[in-house]
Structure formats: structure tokens, C-alpha cells
Amino acid sequence: xxxxxxxxxxxxxxxxxxxxxxxxxxxxxxxxxxxxxxxxxxxxxxxxxxxxxxxxxxxxxxxxxxxxxxxxxxxxxxxxxxxxxxxxxxxxxxxxxxxxxxxxxxxxxxxxxxxxxxxxxxxxxxxxxxxxxxxxxxxxxxxxxxxxxxxxxxxxxxxxxxxxxxxxxxxxxxxxxxxxxxxxxxxxxxxxxxxxxxxxxxxxxxxxxxxxxxxxxxxxxxxxxxxxxxxxxxxxxxxxxxxxxxxxxxxxxxxxxxxxxxxxxxxxxxxxxxxxxxxxxxxxxxxxxxxxxxxxxxxxxxxxxxxxxxxxxxxxxxxxxxxxxxxxxxxxxxxxxxxxxxxxxxxxxxxxxxxxxxxxxxxxxxxxxxxxxxxxxxxxxxxxxxxxxxxxxxxxxxxxxxxxxxxxxxxxx
Amino acid sequence: xxxxxxxxxxxxxxxxxxxxxxxxxxxxxxxxxxxxxxxxxxxxxxxxxxxxxxxxxxxxxxxxxxxxxxxxxxxxxxxxxxxxxxxxxxxxxxxxxxxxxxxxxxxxxxxxxxxxxxxxxxxxxxxxxxxxxxxxxxxxxxxxxxxxxxxxxxxxxxxxxxxxxxxxxxxxxxxxxxxxxxxxxxxxxxxxxxxxxxxxxxxxxxxxxxxxxxxxxxxxxxxxxxxxxxxxxxxxxxxxxxxxxxxxxxxxxxxxxxxxxxxxxxxxxxxxxxxxxxxxxxxxxxxxxxxxxxxxxxxxxxxxxxxxxxxxxxxxxxxxxxxxxxxxxxxxxxxxxxxxxxxxxxxxxxxxxxxxxxxxxxxxxxxxxxxxxxxxxxxxxxxxxxxxxxxxxxxxxxxxxxxxxxxxxxxxx
Numbered sequence: 001x002x003x004x005x006x007x008x009x010x011x012x013x014x015x016x017x018x019x020x021x022x023x024x025x026x027x028x029x030x031x032x033x034x035x036x037x038x039x040x041x042x043x044x045x046x047x048x049x050x051x052x053x054x055x056x057x058x059x060x061x062x063x064x065x066x067x068x069x070x071x072x073x074x075x076x077x078x079x080x081x082x083x084x085x086x087x088x089x090x091x092x093x094x095x096x097x098x099x100x101x102x103x104x105x106x107x108x109x110x111x112x113x114x115x116x117x118x119x120x121x122x123x124x125x126x127x128x129x130x131x132x133x134x135x136x137x138x139x140x141x142x143x144x145x146x147x148x149x150x151x152x153x154x155x156x157x158x159x160x161x162x163x164x165x166x167x168x169x170x171x172x173x174x175x176x177x178x179x180x181x182x183x184x185x186x187x188x189x190x191x192x193x194x195x196x197x198x199x200x201x202x203x204x205x206x207x208x209x210x211x212x213x214x215x216x217x218x219x220x221x222x223x224x225x226x227x228x229x230x231x232x233x234x235x236x237x238x239x240x241x242x243x244x245x246x247x248x249x250x251x252x253x254x255x256x257x258x259x260x261x262x263x264x265x266x267x268x269x270x271x272x273x274x275x276x277x278x279x280x281x282x283x284x285x286x287x288x289x290x291x292x293x294x295x296x297x298x299x300x301x302x303x304x305x306x307x308x309x310x311x312x313x314x315x316x317x318x319x320x321x322x323x324x325x326x327x328x329x330x331x332x333x334x335x336x337x338x339x340x341x342x343x344x345x346x347x348x349x350x351x352x353x354x355x356x357x358x359x360x361x362x363x364x365x366x367x368x369x370x371x372x373x374x375x376x377x378x379x380x381x382x383x384x385x386x387x388x389x390x391x392x393x394x395x396x397x398x399x400x401x402x403x404x405x406x407x408x409x410x411x412x413x
Numbered sequence: 414x415x416x417x418x419x420x421x422x423x424x425x426x427x428x429x430x431x432x433x434x435x436x437x438x439x440x441x442x443x444x445x446x447x448x449x450x451x452x453x454x455x456x457x458x459x460x461x462x463x464x465x466x467x468x469x470x471x472x473x474x475x476x477x478x479x480x481x482x483x484x485x486x487x488x489x490x491x492x493x494x495x496x497x498x499x500x501x502x503x504x505x506x507x508x509x510x511x512x513x514x515x516x517x518x519x520x521x522x523x524x525x526x527x528x529x530x531x532x533x534x535x536x537x538x539x540x541x542x543x544x545x546x547x548x549x550x551x552x553x554x555x556x557x558x559x560x561x562x563x564x565x566x567x568x569x570x571x572x573x574x575x576x577x578x579x580x581x582x583x584x585x586x587x588x589x590x591x592x593x594x595x596x597x598x599x600x601x602x603x604x605x606x607x608x609x610x611x612x613x614x615x616x617x618x619x620x621x622x623x624x625x626x627x628x629x630x631x632x633x634x635x636x637x638x639x640x641x642x643x644x645x646x647x648x649x650x651x652x653x654x655x656x657x658x659x660x661x662x663x664x665x666x667x668x669x670x671x672x673x674x675x676x677x678x679x680x681x682x683x684x685x686x687x688x689x690x691x692x693x694x695x696x697x698x699x700x701x702x703x704x705x706x707x708x709x710x711x712x713x714x715x716x717x718x719x720x721x722x723x724x725x726x727x728x729x730x731x732x733x734x735x736x737x738x739x740x741x742x743x744x745x746x747x748x749x750x751x752x753x754x755x756x757x758x759x760x761x762x763x764x765x766x767x768x769x770x771x772x773x774x775x776x777x778x779x780x781x782x783x784x785x786x787x788x789x790x791x792x793x794x795x796x797x798x799x800x801x802x803x804x805x806x807x808x809x810x811x812x813x814x815x816x817x818x819x820x821x822x823x824x825x826x
Contacts, residue, residue, distance in 0.1 A: 011626055013449040014593065015439030016635070018431060022454070026428030036426040038461075039454035041435070044624070048450075055468070071604040072625045073614060114604050132805075153627070155808050180427065191484040191527050201486060211457070212485045213424055214566070222429070284705035285698040288719055292697035303729065304719040306701055312716045312759060346725060392545075392568050 001173050002037040002060040003029050006052050008067035008077055009152060012041045021066050021157055028161055033175030034062060035226070044068055049080045057145045062169065067152035069135035071118055078138070081149055082122035085142055089123035092116070093136070096127070100134045125149075128164040132156045137164060146172065177230040181237050182213075182256035183221040183244055186406065190219050197221075197247050200240075208240060218402060220256060253406065261405040262290050268412045269300035274349035276408070278304045279317055279342040281329075281355040282372065286401050302346040307338070317341030317353075330357050332384040335375035343377050350412060351377045352404050356387075358396040372400050376407050383411065414586050415450040415473040416442050419465050421480035421490055422565060425454045434479050434570055441574055446588030447475060448639070457481055462493045470558045475582065480565035482548035484531055491551070494562055495535035498555055502536035505529070506549070509540070513547045538562075541577040545569045550577060559585065590643040594650050595626075595669035596634040596657055599819065603627050606634070610660050613653075621653060631815060633669060666819065674818040675703050681825045682713035687762035689821070691717045692730055692755040694742075694768040695785065699814050715759040720751070730754030730766075743770050745797040748788035756790050763825060764790045765817050769800075771809040785813050789820050796824065 005022045012019045019041060026036045037060050042048045049068075056063045068077030082088070096119035104111040118134045121127060128137030128148075133156040140147040148165050150157045169175075185193060190212040194201070201210055207227065213220040223240055227233045245252060254264070269276060278288050288304035291297055305316050310329050313319040319337040327333040335355045343351035356372030370390045376383045385407070389399040418435045425432045432454060439449045450473050455461045462481075469476045481490030495501070509532035517524040531547045534540060541550030541561075546569040553560040561578050563570045582588075598606060603625040607614070614623055620640065626633040636653055640646045658665060667677070682689060691701050701717035704710055718729050723742050726732040732750040740746040748768045756764035769785030783803045789796045798820070802812040 010622075010624060010637075011635075012436070013439055013452060014443050014637075015436045015441075015449075016593075016595075016626070018433050018436045019452075020431050023425070023428045023431045026426055028428075030427050036428075037456065038465075039426060039432075039452075041452035043450065052451075070625060070627065072607040074622075074624045109602060109605070112604060112608065114608060155805050159805075180429075182429075189522060191525060192522070194485040195525060195527060209423075209487075211423060211487045212483060213429070214483065222424075224423075224427075284710075285701040285717055285719075288698045289702050292719070297697075298721045301721060303721060303725045304698060304717070306698075306705070306717040308711045308714060308716060316716065316758065345729065395568050 001034050001062060001169075001175055003034050003062040003064060004037055004056040004060045005039045006049075006056060006063060006065045007039070007041045007152070008044060008049060008065065009041075010043055013043060021152065021154055024154075024158065025064055025066075025161060028166060029062075029064075029169075030178050030180075032166055032170055033178050033226075034169065034173075035178060044074050044076060046076060046080050046083075049077065050084055053081075053084050053147070057143060061144070061173070062146045063148070064165070065147065065149045066157055069149065069151045071114055071134070077149055078122065081125075081138065081140070081147070085122065085124050085140060087122040087124045090120045091123050092120045093127055094119075095129070096136055099129070099131070103134060128160050130156055130160055132159050139165075139168060141172075176226050176228055177233055178224070178226045179230075179233050179237055180222055180224045181241050183223070183241060184218060184253045184256050185221065185248065185251045186218045186253055187251050188219070188248075190214050193219055193221070193248060193251075197244060200243055200247060204240070205236075208236065215402075218406075253409070261402070261409055262294050265291065265405060265408045265412060266294045266297055266300060268409070269350075270296070272413065274412070275300050275302050275346075276350040276352070276412075277302045277342045277346040277348045279338040279351065279353040280304065280306050281308060281313070281338075282358040283354055283397050283400050283404075284308070286397060287352065287354065287404050290401055290405065302348050305338075305342055305345075313338060313355075317345070330355055330371055330373065332373045332375065332386060335373035336377070336382060336384050339375040339377040339382075349379060350408070352408060353377075354400050354404055356389075356396070356400060358393045358400075359391050370396050372396065372403075374400070374404050374407060376411055378411065381411070383407070414447050414475060414582075414588055416447050416475035416477060417450055417469040417473045418452045419462075419469060419476060419478045420452070420454045420565070421457060421462060421478065422454075423456055426456060434565065434567055437567075437571065438477055438479075438574060441579060442475075442477075442582075443591050443593075445579055445583055446591050446639075447582065447586075448591060457487050457489060459489060459493050459496070462490065463497055466494075466497050466560070470556060474557070474586070475559045476561070477578070478560065478562045479570055482562065482564045484527055484547070490562055491535065494538075494551065494553070494560070498535065498537050498553060500535040500537045503533045504536050505533045506540055507532075508542070509549055512542070512544070516547060541573055543569055543573055545572050552578070552581060554585075589639050589641055590646055591637070591639045592643075592646050592650055593635055593637045594654050596636070596654060597631060597666045597669050597674075598634065598661065598664045599631045599666055600664050601632070601661075603632050606632055606661060606664075610634075610657060613656055613660060617653070618649075621649065628815075631666075631819075666822070674815070674822055675707050678704065678818060678821045678825060679707045679710055679713060681822070682763075683709070685826065687825070688713050688715050688759075689763040689765070689825075690715045690755045690759040690761045692751040692764065692766040693717065693719050694721060694726070694751075695771040696767055696810055696813050696817075697721070699810060700765065700767065700817050703814055703818065715761050718755055718758075726751060726768075730758070743768055743784055743786065745786045745788065745799060748786035749790070749795060749797050752788040752790040752795075762792055763821070765821060766790075767813050767817055769802075769809065769813060771806045771813075772804050783809050785809065785816075787813070787817055787820060789824055791824065794824070796820070
């Protein structure tokens with residue numbers, strides 16, 4: 001079963017916001033065996049919406065629409081869907097009226113009659129109760145196609161997808177299994193890897209797809225399969241993964257399997273009941289934020305210092321002024337003292353620290369842009385590594401974060 | 414002139430990555446007067462690509478395609494574009510070969526013959542030199558439509574858009590001006606605001622559009638206009654902005670004008686040559702990361718403490734154990750001592766600190782989920798505020814960040 005996601009709202013088209021909703025919906029649909037065939041972002045415009053609905057209906061069996069369900073004039077999704085289905089009748093849902101009144105009371109906002117409009121749905125719609133907001137979701141089944149309309153507010157949309165939409169889709173369709181296995185590599189470019197696994201790739205069965213995903217110095221190899229029998233799929237994919245392992249053993253860091261480096265680092269720390277802290281310069285807290293993004297990270301993540309200036313490195317992390325003078329702020333020696341300092345201050349088992357020059361301009365101590373030092377310290381080991389991540393700034397920062405996590409994954413046990 | 418952005422790659426559809434490229438391209442096109450009519454994300458599949466190109470050509474005058482230009486088998490964009498334009502001839506560009514060889518030499522990777530393919534373009538393509546990667550961009554003008562194909566790697570794409578694509582579009586088309594003014598409000602919901610400015614909205618001229626963008630407790634009102642005369646547009650929009658200011662004066666925090674709260678906070682600090690530091694609990698460094706995301710922030714941003722546990726709050730920020738015992742970790746008293754502590758440690762003019770319970774489960778000290786305290790400290794002022802941001806976790810964290818920045822914008826001068 002194929003799906004299309006349609007997001008409605010000029011804010012995406014003019015670049016005012018990033019469309020993170022579609023990514024999340026794509027992941028959820030994939031997990032229950034629905035492939036996303038296309039994602040389409042369109043304007044708050046009646047003709048445009050009607051046209052997009054018509055095109056989507058020709059392409060897929062499930063259409064998920066987000067956005068345009070608010071109570072204001074620029075929110076035209078509900079009206080337009082009614083027109084699309086030739087549905088002139090409206091039904092008011094008393095339970096939605098009660099729910100909206102309750103919400104307004106809770107947040108101490110006077111309830112206004114205009115809110116009642118939110119409780120009225122086209123007669124062909126099935127109500128999808130939205131416990132986190134005032135705009136209900138709608139489910140239509142017309143012309144052999146499921147149409148689901150949801151509010152664009154991320155947490156409201158997520159609640160509706162999880163509790164209402166996915167269970168209904170699973171009940172309505174007999175769905176296959178979709179499995180992805182992602183092999184993480186480092187140190188070689190995609191063309192080199194492609195050359196090394198050329199025979200393997202040429203001999204893949206048609207129902208297994210291989211994709212190369214290069215990103216900041218690492219290439220992920222994603223193998224995907226779709227089928228009725230989950231165990232057979234797993235077996236087939238695992239066999240293929242093993243073949244790749246045998247062809248390029250020395251550049252594989254592991255399997256991704258839906259789980260990120262930060263999650264793996266977290267698992268390693270939890271399992272061994274150990275803790276970690278971070279000290280960052282050029283990455284400005286991005287390593288910390290990445291580690292903390294994992295739910296439950298408070299069990300092992302003790303804290304972070306973002307020390308931009310030489311002065312704060314000395315004051316907060318006990319880096320010696322002597323070391324900075326002798327080696328400059330962008331040096332392995334300073335990275336190491338930062339790591340030692342934060343480990344000592346926060347009394348953790350591990351610490352990682354980074355210092356470097358992300359650009360765009362070289363700083364006064366004249367080290368070249370892109371130069372980065374990462375130091376890792378544990379109870380019985382100290383490592384310092386030098387990298388040159390080139391430019392631009394964004395790439396240097398992201399590669400530093402990725403490399404730091406890679407080192408943690410390798411060294412923590 | 415309308416444009417469509419087409420992103421090619423299953424990684425977006427299965428939710429493996431977020432499509433941030435399209436947002437950025439949308440912003441850049443808007444700035445030179447091109448409206449993005451639609452964004453379409455499609456699979457690495459020949460028929461799908463051909464179909465999307467055909468549909469886009471019927472809708473818009475400029476089609477920007479990203480992705481699928483790598484050297485591996487799953488990268489089929491170049492071949493497919495050649496087929497779309499019935500272009501069987503290929504031209505090899507010696508300057509691209511030289512550039513690729515140089516890149517490989519710089520990064521110390523053996524140059525392979527397979528790379529040569531990257532230097533070969535369909536004969537109808539105009540070469541767009543990519544100085545940051547091996548895949549050149551391509552510019553086609555066929556059937557009165559501009560087609561631009563770019564690599565999907567963000568910094569390569571950005572370089573090509575900035576230096577090659579935008580100047581060419583501006584040269585080729587006489588473009589109008591597109592202007593957006595966004596009015597930031599707080600404290601009232603979109604339906605209440607809509608009611609208050611109903612007459613204003615009903616009397617807007619057809620060439621000025623109004624949109625409501627609710628997000629984590631704040632509603633942004635975006636007024637957009639498009640026209641040939643920039644000054645006339647500015648005057649007309651400014652008049653409309655003034656009308657809104659007169660209708661809802663007490664809930665407006667300012668104009669957005671493309672600049673975010675964190676940028677404004679940065680400008681305020683730079684102008685007065687003052688500094689700031691942050692101490693965060695539930696937000697895990699997100700306030701720091703937001704402040705640091707502004708280029709040049711090292712001039713005023715001194716550093717951050719992420720203190721998850723009561724223990725680190727005591728150890729790093731000199732919060733008193735007595736205070737925590739008496740008031741619990743989630744209290745105004747603790748927020749205030751955190752702010753004082755970080756201000757003292759980093760010797761800044763301002764400090765902001767947050768503590769709270771983001772959920773999903775209430776913690777052992779039994780304060781309800783969603784409860785957040787924000788403390789602001791300057792040389793001559795201390796403020797503590799209590800909020801309940803409800804749930805879920807994501808909303809609590811984001812509203813805390815947004816509220817903290819709002820307080821900074823209000824209090825710094």
C-alpha cells in the first residue's frame with residue numbers, strides 16, 4: 001500500500017518553517033508496512049488543494065493531509081475537502097464542543113461561539129478525536145482511497161496518527177512488512193565503496209534495494225525489502241548484510257537499524273551503569289543536545305560546559321593558561337585538558353571535549369579553518385585526535401559532532 | 414514567476430532525513446521575487462521522476478531538482494533528465510575532471526576512472542560548476558521552463574544556488590518583489606485575535622495576504638504582498654502593519670521581519686556591548702544552542718551549564734542544598750539561584766536559568782508535569798516567573814525556550 005503526504009500551508013513554501021511533520025509520518029507509516037510514494041507541500045489555495053487531492057488519489061491508496069484546520073479565514077482545508085467529496089452537509093459533534101469548552105476553561109480563555117465551527121465536520125467524515133487541541137482530525141473513505149486530514153501542530157498531529165490513524169489503517173488494509181537495514185561506514189567515499197561491492201550490487205534480487213547515503217564523511221548503505229513474511233525478509237536481508245560485512249569489513253562501524261549513534265552510546269552507558277559529560281567549544285552545545293535528545297538520558301548524562309572563550313576554558317574547566325599560550329586554544333593539549341576538567345568537575349566515568357576552528361574566517365591564532373581536536377577521557381584511557389573537516393562552517397560543526405559520537409561508541413564499554 | 418522544488422531520494426520519504434534543503438531554497442527564491450508554488454518529494458525511480466518533471470513543467474516556470482547526482486547506481490537523476498529532454502549526447506567537461514582530481518588529491522583519496530562520469534553532462538545542460546563537491550549542477554531551458562538539477566548535499570546545493578542559480582534566474586526573468594512582514598504576538602489564541610481584527614482582515618486588498626501561524630503559545634501574523642514597485646509595497650504593508658498595531662497593541666512583541674528572537678537578543682547585546690550566560694535543566698542545552706546558532710554570537714555569549722541533576726546544580730552553580738530541600742528542584746527559588754550562579758561564574762551582564770518538569774512522567778517530588786520556572790538576572794534586576802506549559806514533553810521544552818528568549822528580548826537594553 002502506497003501513501004502520499006500532503007502538507008498545506010504557505011509557511012513551508014516560503015521557508016518560514018521546516019516540514020518535520022512529513023518525516024515523522026513517513027517513519028510511522030513505514031513501520032506498519034505503508035510506503036510513502038510522494039510528499040507534496042502546497043499553498044493554502046482552494047484550487048491547488050483540489051488539484052493535489054485529485055492527483056494523489058490517482059497515485060496512492062492513502063492520502064494524509066496536514067494543516068489548514070484552524071479557526072481562522074486562511075484555514076480552508078475542511079471546506080475544500082467537503083467540496084472535493086461533494087459533501088454539502090455538516091454534522092456538529094457535541095463531544096467536541098464539550099472538549100473545546102473544557103480546554104478553554106483549563107487555560108482560562110473565554111470560550112467564544114466561533115470555536116463551535118471546529119466541532120462541525122463534513123457529513124462524510126469520520127471524527128478523529130483530538131485530545132490535545134481544538135481541531136479534530138477527519139477520516140474519509142471515498143473512491144477506494146483513504147483520506148485523512150489532520151491539524152499541522154506537530155504534537156496534535158502525532159497524537160492523532162498514533163492513536164487513531166495507524167490503528168485504522170492496519171484494520172482496513174492487509175499490509176506487508178517493510179524492513180530497512182542500514183550499514184554505517186566511515187573513511188571511504190561512495191564511489192570507492194560502490195566499486196568494492198559492485199558484484200554484490202549487480203546480483204541483488206529485484207525485491208531488495210540498495211541506497212548510498214553520504215553525509216559528513218560517513219556513507220550509510222541502506223538495504224530495503226518489502227514482503228508478506230517478516231521472518232523470511234529478515235533472513236534474506238541479514239544474509240545480504242553479512243555479504244557486505246565480508247566485502248568491506250574494515251570500514252563498517254555497525255548496523256544502524258533505526259537507532260542512531262547517540263542512542264547506542266546511551267545504551268552502552270546504561271548497560272554498564274556509567275556516566276558521561278561534555279565540554280564543547282566550536283560545536284556550541286550540539287554534542288550535548290544530541291546526547292540529551294535521547295529519552296532517559298538523564299540516567300547517564302551529567303552535564304555540559306559550553307566554553308567559547310579561552311577565558312571560560314580556564315575559569316570553568318581548569319585548562320591551564322600556560323597550555324593555551326604554548327599551544328593555542330585550537331590544540332590537542334587544550335582539548336585534553338578540557339576533557340579532563342569536565343570529567344573531574346562532574347565526576348563522570350567518561351568525558352569528551354572538542355575545540356577547533358569552524359570558520360568562516362580563520363581566527364587570530366592563525367590555525368587553518370576546519371581544524372578540530374577531539375579528546376576522550378575515561379578512567380583508564382586518554383585519546384586525542386586531530387581532524388581537518390575543511391569547510392564550510394556547517395560541515396565542520398556537523399562532522400565534529402558525528403566524529404565525537406563515533407569515538408564514544410567505539411570507546412565506551 | 415512560480416517555482417517548484419523537487420527533491421529526489423527515498424531517504425526523505427521513509428523519514429530517514431528531514432528535508433531542510435527545500436526550506437532554504439524557498440527562502441532564497443522568495444528573496445529574489447520567485448514564489449514557490451509547490452514542493453514535491455519523490456522516489457529514486459525513473460518513471461516517478463519523469464512524471465514529476467512533466468507535472469511541474471505544467472505548473473511553473475522554474476523547476477529546481479535536488480538529489481540523485483552521486484556516482485552510484487541509485488543516482489539516476491542525470492540519466493533521467495537526459496531522457497526527459499530526449500538528449501542522447503553527452504559532453505565531458507575537462508575543467509570538472511581537473512577539479513575532481515584536485516579534490517581527491519587534497520583529501521588523499523586515489524582518483525578512480527568511475528569519477529570521470531561525474532564530469533559528463535547531457536549536451537543540452539549548461540554546466541554549473543560545483544566547487545565544493547564532485548557532482549556539477551545543471552541548468553536546462555526547455556519548453557519555456559528552466560530546470561535546475563543540483564546535488565542534495567546541503568552545503569554543495571547552497572553554494573550552487575547562491576553563486577550560480579539565483580544570478581541566472583535574475584538575469585533571465587523580470588521578477589517582482591515579494592515582501593513578508595510578520596507580527597509577533599503572545600498570550601492570545603488565533604481565534605481571539607481573528608475576532609479582534611475581523612474588520613481589518615475583511616477589508617484587506619486582494620494583493621495582500623494574511624496568515625496566522627500559531628506555535629507554542631505565540632501567534633505570528635504574516636502579511637504578504639507581491640508587486641513591481643518595492644517602495645509602494647513597503648508603504649502599503651507598513652500601513653497595514655500599523656493598523657494591526659492599533660487593533661491589538663498590548664499583545665504584540667514586535668515585528669519579525671525575517672529575524673528571529675535569538676537574532677534580536679543578539680543585536681541588543683552587541684549594541685550595548687554586554688554579555689549573557691545560560692543555565693538549563695529541562696531544556697538540555699536548547700536555549701544555549703538557539704542563542705549560539707546566530708553567527709557572531711561568540712561576541713556576547715559566554716557559555717552554558719546544562720545541569721540535569723540536583724547534585725550538579727549544587728556543584729556547578731552553587732545552588733544551596735538547603736533551597737533544594739525546602740522548595741524542591743522545580744521551584745522559582747532554585748531557578749533564581751541557578752541564574753545567579755551562572756552569572757557569577759561566567760561574569761556576565763545577564764543570565765537566564767530554567768528548571769521544570771517536561772514529563773512525560775511526574776518526577777518524585779510530585780510537581781505536576783509542565784511546570785516550569787524561568788529566572789532572569791541582570792546587574793540590577795531579578796525576575797522569576799512560573800509557567801504551566803501542559804504536555805507533551807516536546808511542547809513543554811519548546812515553549813520554555815521560546816518564553817526564555819521572549820523574556821530576554823523584553824529585559825535586555
